[in-house]
Amino acid sequence: MSKRSHITTTINNESVDFLCEPRQSLLEVLRDVLYLTGTKEGCNDGNCGACSVIMDGVLVDSCCVLGVEAEGSKIETVEGLSSKGELHPLQKAFLEQTGMQCGICTPGFLIAAKALIDKNPRPSEQEIRHWLAGNLCRCTGYDKLVRSVMTAAESMAEV
Amino acid sequence: MNKPEQTKSEFRVLGTRPIRPDGLDKITGRACFSDDFHLPNMIHGKILRSPHAHAKIKSIDTSAAAALPGVHAVVTGDDFPKVENKLISQGAAGMINIGEVADNCIARDKVLYDGHALAGVAADNPHIAEEAVNLIKVEYELLPPVMDVRTAMADGAPVIHDDFYPGAFILPTEKFLPNATRMQLGSGDLEKGFAEADIILEREYTSETIHQGYIESHITTVNWDDNNYITVWTATQGAFGLRDHLADVLLVPMANVKVVPLEVGGGFGGKERMYMEPIAAMLSHKTQRPVKIALRRDEVLRATGPSSGTYVKLKFGVKKDGTLVAADLHLAYEAGAYAGGPIFLGAIASTSRYNIANIQINGFDVIVNKPTMRPYRAPGAAQALFAVEQMIDELASECGMDVVDFRMKNLTKTGDLLVPGFPCAPIDTVKMMETVKAHPHYTAPLNGENQGRGMAYTMWFNLGDISSAQISVNPDGSVQLITGSPDLSGSRMTFAMQAAEALGIDVENVSASVGDTDAVGFSLPTVGSRTSYATGAVICDLVQDVLEKMCARVALLWEIDAELVSVEKGVFSNKEDSKLTMSFQEACEKLHETGGPITVHMTGSPQSFIPGTCVHLVDVDVDPETGKVDILRYTVFQDVGKAIHPDYVEGQMQGAAVQGIGMALNEGYYYDAEGHLKNASLLDYRMPTALDIPMIETVILESPNPLHPFGVRGCGEHSIIPPAAAIANAIHNAVDVRLNSMPMAPHKVCAAIKQKQAAES
Numbered sequence: 036m037s038k039r040s041h042i043t044t045t046i047n048n049e050s051v052d053f054l055c056e057p058r059q060s061l062l063e064v065l066r067d068v069l070y071l072t073g074t075k076e077g078c079n080d081g082n083c084g085a086c087s088v089i090m091d092g093v094l095v096d097s098c099c100v101l102g103v104e105a106e107g108s109k110i111e112t113v114e115g116l117s118s119k120g121e122l123h124p125l126q127k128a129f130l131e132q133t134g135m136q137c138g139i140c141t142p143g144f145l146i147a148a149k150a151l152i153d154k155n156p157r158p159s160e161q162e163i164r165h166w167l168a169g170n171l172c173r174c175t176g177y178d179k180l181v182r183s184v185m186t187a188a189e190s191m192a193e194v
Numbered sequence: 195m196n197k198p199e200q201t202k203s204e205f206r207v208l209g210t211r212p213i214r215p216d217g218l219d220k221i222t223g224r225a226c227f228s229d230d231f232h233l234p235n236m237i238h239g240k241i242l243r244s245p246h247a248h249a250k251i252k253s254i255d256t257s258a259a260a261a262l263p264g265v266h267a268v269v270t271g272d273d274f275p276k277v278e279n280k281l282i283s284q285g286a287a288g289m290i291n292i293g294e295v296a297d298n299c300i301a302r303d304k305v306l307y308d309g310h311a312l313a314g315v316a317a318d319n320p321h322i323a324e325e326a327v328n329l330i331k332v333e334y335e336l337l338p339p340v341m342d343v344r345t346a347m348a349d350g351a352p353v354i355h356d357d358f359y360p361g362a363f364i365l366p367t368e369k370f371l372p373n374a375t376r377m378q379l380g381s382g383d384l385e386k387g388f389a390e391a392d393i394i395l396e397r398e399y400t401s402e403t404i405h406q407g408y409i410e411s412h413i414t415t416v417n418w419d420d421n422n423y424i425t426v427w428t429a430t431q432g433a434f435g436l437r438d439h440l441a442d443v444l445l446v447p448m449a450n451v452k453v454v455p456l457e458v459g460g461g462f463g464g465k466e467r468m469y470m471e472p473i474a475a476m477l478s479h480k481t482q483r484p485v486k487i488a489l490r491r492d493e494v495l496r497a498t499g500p501s502s503g504t505y506v507k508l509k510f511g512v513k514k515d516g517t518l519v520a521a522d523l524h525l526a527y528e529a530g531a532y533a534g535g536p537i538f539l540g541a542i543a544s545t546s547r548y549n550i551a552n553i554q555i556n557g558f559d560v561i562v563n564k565p566t567m568r569p570y571r572a573p574g575a576a577q578a579l580f581a582v583e584q585m586i587d588e589l590a591s592e593c594g595m596d597v598v599d600f601r602m603k604n605l606t607k608t609g610d611l612l613v614p615g616f617p618c619a620p621i622d623t624v625k626m627m628e629t630v631k632a633h634p635h636y637t638a639p640l641n642g643e644n645q646g647r648g649m650a651y652t653m654w655f656n657l658g659d660i661s662s663a664q665i666s667v668n669p670d671g672s673v674q675l676i677t678g679s680p681d682l683s684g685s686r687m688t689f690a691m692q693a694a695e696a697l698g699i700d701v702e703n704v705s706a707s708v709g710d711t712d713a714v715g716f717s718l719p720t721v722g723s724r725t726s727y728a729t730g731a732v733i734c735d736l737v738q739d740v741l742e743k744m745c746a747r748v749a750l751l752w753e754i755d756a757e758l759v760s761v762e763k764g765v766f767s768n769k770e771d772s773k774l775t776m777s778f779q780e781a782c783e784k785l786h787e788t789g790g791p792i793t794v795h796m797t798g799s800p801q802s803f804i805p806g807t808c809v810h811l812v813d814v815d816v817d818p819e820t821g822k823v824d825i826l827r828y829t830v831f832q833d834v835g836k837a838i839h840p841d842y843v844e845g846q847m848q849g850a851a852v853q854g855i856g857m858a859l860n861e862g863y864y865y866d867a868e869g870h871l872k873n874a875s876l877l878d879y880r881m882p883t884a885l886d887i888p889m890i891e892t893v894i895l896e897s898p899n900p901l902h903p904f905g906v907r908g909c910g911e912h913s914i915i916p917p918a919a920a921i922a923n924a925i926h927n928a929v930d931v932r933l934n935s936m937p938m939a940p941h942k943v944c945a946a947i948k949q950k951q952a953a954e955s
Contacts, residue, residue: 058321072230073223075459077409078491082876085409113223126221130213133841136683136849138220139227139410139459160889168885171876173407173460174683175845176852177884 044105046071047115055102061095062086064102065112073113073142077171084170087143087150088112094150096169113142116149125149125187134183136174143170148184156192160185206763207695208904211841214687215706216457227457228413228429229488236415237266239477239487240323241470242313242330243497244305247339247563247869248354251303251312251332258329259315264322267480268330269473270313271302275445281359282442284435285718286659286802289362294532296443298566299472305334306354306531307565308870309496314473316485339869343505343526343560346373354531354561361534361559363573365614373561374526377537379613380554387520387552391511393592394520399581401918401936402862403503403528406570407853407881410459411494416474417484424451424475429458431466431680432719437711439468444475454710455680462853463569464499466719492874500863501570502528502535506581516593516603518550523582526558527574530566535559538614540574543915544582546612547623547653547807548604553613563869569721572654572911576854576918580936583650583919587926597649597923598631606653621805621907622897623653626833629895630809635829644816645826646928650916651809656908657722658800658901661729662715665693665740666793669786671779673697676709678717679729682910683845685720688838692730695904696737698764699778715797723806723908726838727899732798734903739794747788748781804899806907808832810851810916814924821944823859823925829891835899835907847913848890854917856882862937 039054046069055064062079065071065088074097077085081099088097089111116123125145128134135141144167151158151166158166163184164177172180219225256268279293301312313330317323338352345351353372360367360375367375388394414428424446430436433453441448458465470487478485489498504527511520523544529535537557545553590600605627606612608620630636630649640647666674675693679685686706694701718724741761748766749756758769766781768774785791813827830847837843860880864872873879898905922933931946 056321066229070232071223075227075410076229076488077411078876080491080875080877082491083409113221117222122221129221130217133211133684133845135217135220136842136845137408137410137458137460138216138225139408139457141220142223145221164884164887168883171409171881171883173409173462173853173881174849176848176850176890177882177887178848178890179841179845181884181889 040103042103042106045109047112057101057103059102060098061100061102061105062097065097071112071114075139075142077140084147085140085143087146087170089146089150094147111146113145116145124190125184128183128187132179132183132186134180140170140172144172144180152188152191157188205695207691207701208836208838209840211839212687212701214684216681216686225457227410227459231415231427231456233415233417233484236484236486237316237318237481238320238323239314239316239474239485240320240327241311241473241487241493242327243493244301244308244310244312246305246334246336247308248337249305249334250337251301251305252335253333254313255331256313259326262322262326262329264318265315265326267316267477268313269476269480271300273476274300274472277443279359281362286657287718288364289366290534291359292439292442295439295468298532299443299469307563309493309565311473311497314477316477316481320488339563340373341562341865341869342503343528343562346560346562347371347526347558354563358533361529363534363536364538367537367559370558375533375559377541377557378555379541382552384520384522384552384554388511390513390519392514393589394509394511395585395588396509397581397585397934399506399934401504401577401580403500403564404570404857404861404863405495405500405879406462406464408460408462408464411489411491412469412498413486413488414470414474415484415486416471416478418475418478422446422450426453426471427456429456429465431458431461431682431721433680433711434678434716435466435719436468436471440471440475443472452710452712455708458680458682461682462571463573463721466721467568469498491876495874495879496871497565499568500565502567502574502577504577506578508581508585510585510589512589512593514593516595516600518548518604520552521545521550523555525555525578526560528564528567529559529561530564531561532566533559533561535567536569536573540578542612542614543572543575543652543654544578547606547651549606549610555613571850571853571914575652575654575915576857579650579652579915580918580922583916584922584932587923598627601651602627616803619804620900621807621833623807625897626807626809626831626895629893630811630831633829633893635811635827640813642815644818644928645813646924646926647811647813648920648922648924648927649809649811650919650923652912652915653805653807654912654915656727656804656806657724658728658802658804659718659724660797660799661717661732662795662797663729663733663736664714664793664795665736666791667740667744667782667785668791669782671703671782673699673704675704675706675733676714677729678709678714679725680708680720682720684839684842685725688726688842689730689733691838692733692904693737696734697741697778698762715795723910723912725908727804727902727906727908728800730906731800731902732796735798736794736796739796740792743792743794744781747785748776750788751784801901804901804907806833806909806912808912808916810920812920812924814921814928816925816928816943818929818947821940821942821947823921823938823943825855825888828888829893830913831893831895832909832912833895833897833907834909835902836896836905837894838906840894843894843909844892846910847892850911850913851890851917852882852887854914855887855921858918858921858936858938860937860939
């Protein structure tokens with residue numbers, strides 16, 4: 036076993052320290068070291084987007100980031116989307132508009148959609164489809180999922 | 195006792211769109227899927243898999259792996275009891291050879307496909323386990339691989355099993371060739387039929403092996419304790435099947451095995467079978483610690499669940515007036531390493547929607563050196579439809595008929611005899627065709643020279659058979675509903691809605707959950723579009739029991755005969771004094787005065803083979819330079835009997851359609867000549883993304899199913915069946931070429947166009 040490094044990060048606005056081996060991905064650290072299991076593993080090679088997190092404002096597949104690379108960074112995961120018991124408009128839309136079925140890809144889509152809306156508050160359907168093409172959903176056929184993102188963006192723009 | 199109302203307007207709960215109980219946990223990341231489950235003291239397993247498609251195992255040396263620091267145990271086939279070959283019943287799903295189930299989980303003498311498991315390691319963490327797996331040395335004697343159905347059926351093909359049990363998925367097949375079994379269905383006189391035909395067409399079609407593609411891998415945690423009790427926590431479509439198979443393979447009593455179903459991250463048929471549980475159990479047994487095994491994505495693609503590649507040969511005869519008079523079908527499906535592919539389902543799906551007086555189906559279940567084929571949402575049906583609905587399109591064109599009119603002319607209706615010999619249960623197929631023809635999509639103009647429209651029609655069937663449910667009525671008026679049917683995409687809510695409708699209470703007062711195998715009675719898996727229909731029907735029957743008991747309790751309070759109490763829409767009343775009433779809530783609050791809370795359990799077995807129909811209409815744009823096919827517009831029409839939760843029904847229609855589109859245009863396994871899978875990743879096994887697909891329009895038809903109290907038909911599978919055929923017909927309409935090979939990937943479309951251009955010039 037290799038020597039573990041002491042890493043200091045901010046996760047969902049809280050200071051978090053952890054120890055990790057050089058070979059451990061950020062995804063593995065989140066799930067198996069910090070027990071933040073909301074972020075999912077689908078393929079572990081950057082093709083499905085289930086492990087999407089926002090790192091210093093950039094959408095990344097956490098399976099393709101090493102834990103040690105997270106030093107000093109600010110990370111947002113699905114666990115940080117709602118605050119003080121208030122659901123994020125994206126969560127609300129996915130829940131009310133059946134934007135999910137089995138739910139395994141849902142955290143990744145929520146985070147990817149948040150990264151989109153952070154950059155582009157009123158995306159078109161085509162922009163949403165293009166942005167979300169890095170995330171795979173096998174259940175919904177994307178119809179209700181894309182509509183949920185459109186609804187959330189509209190409701191956020193109205194506020 | 196009042197039966198639930200059947201008139202549409204009477205529904206209070208069905209047809210509404212309440213928010214599912216598990217939704218909040220899934221949008222906040224709190225839901226417990228199989229990989230989110232942890233136990234104290236748990237260690238991690240990894241599996242050694244064969245790099246060869248077909249080989250004898252000469253020796254396995256695990257000494258270096260066992261010596262690696264951090265490794266706790268290593269197991270090979272020799273650590274397991276020898277399981278005799280024996281066909282065991284799977285209820286409506288037919289029979290399965292448990293000896294082959296065992297061999298598929300861990301090979302002993304021979305490996306039969308790239309990825310076949312042959313050893314397991316448990317270590318402190320998955321990284322060490324993986325390192326140890328790589329230290330295991332195996333000597334193989336390579337055997338020639340057999341990689342497709344036509345090679346496997348040819349004279350002189352290498353023989354994969356010296357002896358084997360014929361597959362019996364739904365119905366038994368009979369041994370026919372060294373690598374194949376056969377099922378024959380048919381009626382009438384084929385020769386006479388073809389003699390009557392004015393037009394006869396013969397065509398051949400192929401398709402590749404495909405995968406269900408669920409985003410959650412296979413992950414299991416198993417603890418085998420000192421008292422010889424085994425507990426499994428995993429995502430499964432069928433906890434009882436897993437329990438029974440694990441017990442049979444490890445030779446322990448079924449009562450000693452408990453399977454706890456966790457949230458399922460997609461199944462589509464691929465999560466109803468046991469894979470790593472025997473290895474995890476044996477590693478747990480050896481280490482006396484809980485063992486978790488999570489498959490990597492490449493292992494999922496190489497060694498779990500794929501669905502049959504096919505070779506289909508058709509000969510159809512039709513009269514000039516459009517009457518189908520003869521059909522000769524040769525359907526060869528890959529079984530994978532062990533017999534038991536979906537040959538009966540492919541056969542019944544191929545032509546059941548049409549009346550063809552003279553028909554013969556020869557179905558072949560063909561063993562090849564690929565993983566054991568498992569169901570994928572309407573197993574075998576899309577492949578059969580890809581062939582037959584293109585044939586129908588060609589025949590309609592030969593007769594100069596509109597494609598809907600041609601189908602209408604040959605349409606199977608209620609009571610018509612289906613190919614397996616039983617009559618079609620009630621359904622309004624004429625209404626389906628009329629609805630399609632009247633829909634604006636059917637006549638909307640196409641814009642562009644390379645655009646085309648295609649249609650395909652299917653009839654598919656719900657399994658019924660065994661489901662169990664338990665209802666507890668609490669003194670606060672709340673109701674718990676436990677079923678043995680794992681929830682893949684919202685069935686807890688659709689069960690709660692059916693129970694609330696039947697009980698006459700609000701759905702918010704019903705809490706539905708999936709029980710473990712100790713908590714509820716035997717249930718067949720969530721497969722075959724059976725859950726909302728069959729488990730739902732059992733719940734409705736169970737509610738009648740509950741209401742009967744509640745009536746008796748109310749009778750005690752009123753000090754009258756139980757026969758004099760009736761109940762309707764959640765209100766109890768005295769038949770002799772209509773002013774004397776009591777609400778369900780009030781009756782609950784007095785349960786402790788009348789004998790305590792009520793719990794009732796029921797196991798039922800609703801009828802199988804309930805038909806459901808759907809039509810897909812698709813507009814495509816074909817780029818003749820690249821062969822890329824873009825979907826411009828897509829409409830799904832589906833008869834679901836009664837839509838319990840319309841959002842979920844639409845979601846099933848849309849999701850299934852997009853899986854079908856993936857199968858049509860992109861998805862397929864690529865094996866090299868030695869039988870190595872070359873595209874075992876989600877980059878190279880190319881499933882549709884949001885960018886590939888437009889919005890999917892849905893039209894729900896509701897012709898009630900008389901075998902369900904509310905008229906429900908299961909609707910999960912049907913819409914995966916028509917897309918490939920509809921798209922093939924649309925491509926033909928657009929650029930005048932026929933694609934007879936799935937997936938209709940750009941290079942094949944391009945080649946077909948070039949071939950046509952060459953022939954014309």
